[in-house]
Structures are given as structure tokens and as C-alpha cells.
Amino acid sequence: CDPQSLENALIKRVMVTPEEVITRTLDPLGAATSRDGLAKTIYSRLFD
Incomplete structure (x- = not known):
């Protein structure tokens, strides 16, 4: 994902x-x- 899309998704x-x-x-x-x-979602998908 590009940085602008991530920024828009978060704000x-x-x-x-x-x-x-x-x-x-x-x-x-x-x-x-x-x-x-x-x-939390990223952590959960990596370690759970």
C-alpha cells in the first residue's frame, strides 16, 4: 500500500x-x- 493511502485510512x-x-x-x-x-491487528496476525 502506498503511504498516502495508509495516511488517509488512519486519519x-x-x-x-x-x-x-x-x-x-x-x-x-x-x-x-x-x-x-x-x-493490534498486525501484531495479532503475526503472533496469534
Whole structure:
């Protein structure tokens, strides 16, 4: 995955509705939660 896609995945939330696609930028706490979730998933897949 390219760095820009990873950054967007960690700092933005995308909601798809029948009428439109809504992109919302996360606050620093939300972005940190996304980062931590990704780290936990990677760790789990490597060692569990």
C-alpha cells in the first residue's frame, strides 16, 4: 500500500450513503485510536 493511502485510512472516515460519499477527518484522538487498532491487528496476525 502506498503511504498516502495508509495516511488517509488512519486519519479519515468514509461513510457511503445511497445519495453521496461523506469523508470526515478524524481528530487527533480518533486518529490515534485508528493507529492503535491497526497495530493490534498486525501484531495479532503475526503472533496469534
